[in-house]
Amino acid sequence: MPNRIITYAEALREAMREEMRNDASVFLIGEDIGIYGGAFGVTQGLIEEFGPERVIDTPISEVAIVGAAVGASLIGMRPVAEIMFFDFMTICSDQLVNQAAKIRFMFGGKARVPIVVRSPAGSGTGAAGHHSGSLESWFAHVPGLKVVAPATPYDAKGLLKSSIRDDNPVVFVEHKLLYRTKGPVPEEEYLVPIGKAEIKREGKDVSLIAYSIMTMRSLEAAEILAKEGIEAEVVDIRSLRPLDEETILQSVKKTNRAVVIYEPPRFGGFGAEVVSLITEKAFDYLDAPVERLGGEEMPPPYNPHLERELVPQVEDIVETVKRMLE
Amino acid sequence: MDLQQKLKLYYQMLLIRDFEETAEELYMAGKVWGTFHLYVGEEAVAVGACAALQPEDYITSTHRGHGHCIAKGADVKKMMAELMGKKTGYCLGLGGSMHIADLEKGNLGATGIVGSAIPIAVGAALGCKLQKNGRVVLCFFGDGAANTGAFHEAVNMAAIFKLPVVFMCENNMYAMSFSVKKAFAIADIAERAQGYGIPGVVANGNDVLEVYEITKEAVERARKGEGPTLIEAKTYRFKGHSKSDKNVYRSKEEIKEWMRRDPILLFEKHLLEEEKVDPQKLQEIKQKAEKEIEEAVAFAEASEELSIEEARRLVYAE
Ligand SMILES: Cc1ncc(C[n+]2csc(CCOP(=O)(O)OP(=O)(O)O)c2C)c(N)n1
Numbered sequence: 180m181p182n183r184i185i186t187y188a189e190a191l192r193e194a195m196r197e198e199m200r201n202d203a204s205v206f207l208i209g210e211d212i213g214i215y216g217g218a219f220g221v222t223q224g225l226i227e228e229f230g231p232e233r234v235i236d237t238p239i240s241e242v243a244i245v246g247a248a249v250g251a252s253l254i255g256m257r258p259v260a261e262i263m264f265f266d267f268m269t270i271c272s273d274q275l276v277n278q279a280a281k282i283r284f285m286f287g288g289k290a291r292v293p294i295v296v297r298s299p300a301g302s303g304t305g306a307a308g309h310h311s312g313s314l315e316s317w318f319a320h321v322p323g324l325k326v327v328a329p330a331t332p333y334d335a336k337g338l339l340k341s342s343i344r345d346d347n348p349v350v351f352v353e354h355k356l357l358y359r360t361k362g363p364v365p366e367e368e369y370l371v372p373i374g375k376a377e378i379k380r381e382g383k384d385v386s387l388i389a390y391s392i393m394t395m396r397s398l399e400a401a402e403i404l405a406k407e408g409i410e411a412e413v414v415d416i417r418s419l420r421p422l423d424e425e426t427i428l429q430s431v432k433k434t435n436r437a438v439v440i441y442e443p444p445r446f447g448g449f450g451a452e453v454v455s456l457i458t459e460k461a462f463d464y465l466d467a468p469v470e471r472l473g474g475e476e477m478p479p480p481y482n483p484h485l486e487r488e489l490v491p492q493v494e495d496i497v498e499t500v501k502r503m504l505e
Numbered sequence: 506m507d508l509q510q511k512l513k514l515y516y517q518m519l520l521i522r523d524f525e526e527t528a529e530e531l532y533m534a535g536k537v538w539g540t541f542h543l544y545v546g547e548e549a550v551a552v553g554a555c556a557a558l559q560p561e562d563y564i565t566s567t568h569r570g571h572g573h574c575i576a577k578g579a580d581v582k583k584m585m586a587e588l589m590g591k592k593t594g595y596c597l598g599l600g601g602s603m604h605i606a607d608l609e610k611g612n613l614g615a616t617g618i619v620g621s622a623i624p625i626a627v628g629a630a631l632g633c634k635l636q637k638n639g640r641v642v643l644c645f646f647g648d649g650a651a652n653t654g655a656f657h658e659a660v661n662m663a664a665i666f667k668l669p670v671v672f673m674c675e676n677n678m679y680a681m682s683f684s685v686k687k688a689f690a691i692a693d694i695a696e697r698a699q700g701y702g703i704p705g706v707v708a709n710g711n712d713v714l715e716v717y718e719i720t721k722e723a724v725e726r727a728r729k730g731e732g733p734t735l736i737e738a739k740t741y742r743f744k745g746h747s748k749s750d751k752n753v754y755r756s757k758e759e760i761k762e763w764m765r766r767d768p769i770l771l772f773e774k775h776l777l778e779e780e781k782v783d784p785q786k787l788q789e790i791k792q793k794a795e796k797e798i799e800e801a802v803a804f805a806e807a808s809e810e811l812s813i814e815e816a817r818r819l820v821y822a823e
Binding site: 210211213214215218236237238239240241242243266267270304305306307308309310475476477478480481482483484485488 | 538539540587590591596598599600601602603604616617618619620649650652653654680681682683687688749753754810811813816817820
């Protein structure tokens with residue numbers, strides 16, 4: 180068996196373990212990442228191997244967590260900070276947006292801020308308005324930040340390793356519903372480059388362009404569509420910023436139809452960026468207007484039925500494609 | 506405090522305990538979901554502190570807020586309905602366990618962002634001062650919240666403006682897995698008060714009467730315009746942090762040790778030994794609480810859910 184099957188959470192842990200073994204400047208900092216192993220168990224066991232000096236449990240102080248990462252990075256460390264829920268990124272946004280993202284440029288290119296801020300995003304766990312946020316569109320809007328959002332365990336590991344090695348601040352978006360999903364991850368060392376999308380399924384009739392959990396829902400939708408004779412191509416963006424325009428455009432030029440699927444509220448969200456890209460650079464290839472499936476413009480509700488309606492589901496993707504092809 | 510009032514506190518503590526234990530059962534049965542944070546073991550803090558307030562005073566609450574709601578007079582029917590995501594719940598099923606608010610009873614709501622209700626409490630106290638309404642705000646938060654930036658900015662502001670707010674730090678010894686021994690370089694969180702120029706007091710958070718007395722004094726001070734007090738009520742949560750907690754960071758002995766200091770048992774002892782209450786009377790109070798919770802579950806189960814169209818209309822005020 181060339182590939183082991185492991186979970187998304189395990190893949191992330193492996194990435195951190197390998198990078199910490201390879202590079203003494205890598206350390207982890209965040210709330211409850213030590214003996215508790217992180218709110219979603221991602222850092223489980225790391226404190227046993229690396230000790231409390233490199234797996235640093237902190238008080239509930241998000242500003243200081245990200246600020247400390249920025250400061251340490253300025254003198255040559257490579258911190259990986261965990262922010263327990265993506266919603267809490269608003270608290271440390273000054274450090275991330277005003278400091279981490281701008282320092283290199285404002286200091287004339289002389290400083291580097293090689294930090295990674297990992298955080299679980301997304302709804303679907305019944306955690307209501309303060310624990311279900313998808314704010315990646317906001318951070319993708321900030322020049323100087325890289326934003327990645329892997330969908331599979333393979334990409335989670337490869338992208339996290341690349342993020343840790345990257346000399347820029349990287350916001351690493353992990354969808355909570357993906358942590359326990361499984362997939363093949365090689366034993367041997369590999370990297371997934373930041374800024375490279377991937378065709379996760381080939382097709383000729385329509386391009387489903389997504390990232391994170393929406394990639395997985397698009398793949399499911401493609402299975403269903405295939406049974407009805409519709410071949411959907413699934414483009415996994417993986418990296419929101421920098422964005423791999425080429426792979427997206429090539430796919431649309433081949434299929435002539437596109438649906439962009441993302442979890443944050445539809446209005447002003449990241450998907451709008453992809454739609455503009457397609458209409459600017461591949462308009463002549465389109466056989467139908469590009470469709471955009473985003474989240475409801477609503478804070479995440481607690482009630483599970485309403486929560487399900489908040490974000491695109493497999494059946495929404497299937498219906499949209501069928502309507503497009505009618 | 507007269508016996509009648511004491512029996513009311515006893516009833517409220519039992520109601521909280523029953524509510525929490527029932528909520529946990531409903532979670533196991535899949536009727537309540539997501540995550541929630543049980544208040545079991547800390548009942549004396551909410552009940553003692555709220556007893557020192559007038560009905561028109563305000564509170565702000567936390568992610569571990571069920572006890573605060575009940576102590577401020579919330580209807581457990583509406584709370585249970587909220588936990589089951591029903592339209593009849595306090596937040597129409599949109600907020601769930603972590604966001605219950607009861608504006609009519611002066612409960613300005615719970616927050617899932619640790620520390621974020623502290624500035625809101627200070628704002629409400631500022632409002633009280635501007636409105637000259639004589640009301641006081643009681644702000645509940647945990648030991649973990651005391652390490653957020655929001656805490657520092659808000660307490661300082663309340664202190665310099667002499668606002669009518671009482672900061673009630675519920676020190677249950679852990680912020681999730683992080684023990685206060687590791688999270689603070691000082692012995693008592695109440696010491697922090699000094700740095701803001703306000704009084705800081707430590708209370709035995711498992712003694713409902715002590716919490717009441719100390720809070721009463723702070724409330725009076727606030728009402729007289731003398732500004733905030735920081736109270737640190739030392740207590741313990743019997744259950745895990747939330748539903749996903751494996752409890753690996755604290756020992757069984759420690760938990761057992763604190764369970765011997767169960768605030769309800771301690772108060773029961775006081776009522777029996779000092780107040781010479783007939784045990785039969787306490788039994789009746791217990792049964793009354795149990796019945797109220799049973800009725801709350803029945804009410805919640807029979808309730809309907811909100812539609813997405815109704816939810817959409819709530820995003821903006823009309
Ligand atoms: C800003 C923020 N950071 C982290 C969390 C995750 N979290 C929820 S409760 C909690 C511990 C809070 O401890 P404390 O304030 O002492 O309250 P307790 O849970 O002990 O009642 C943490 C870390 C959060 N909800 N908000």
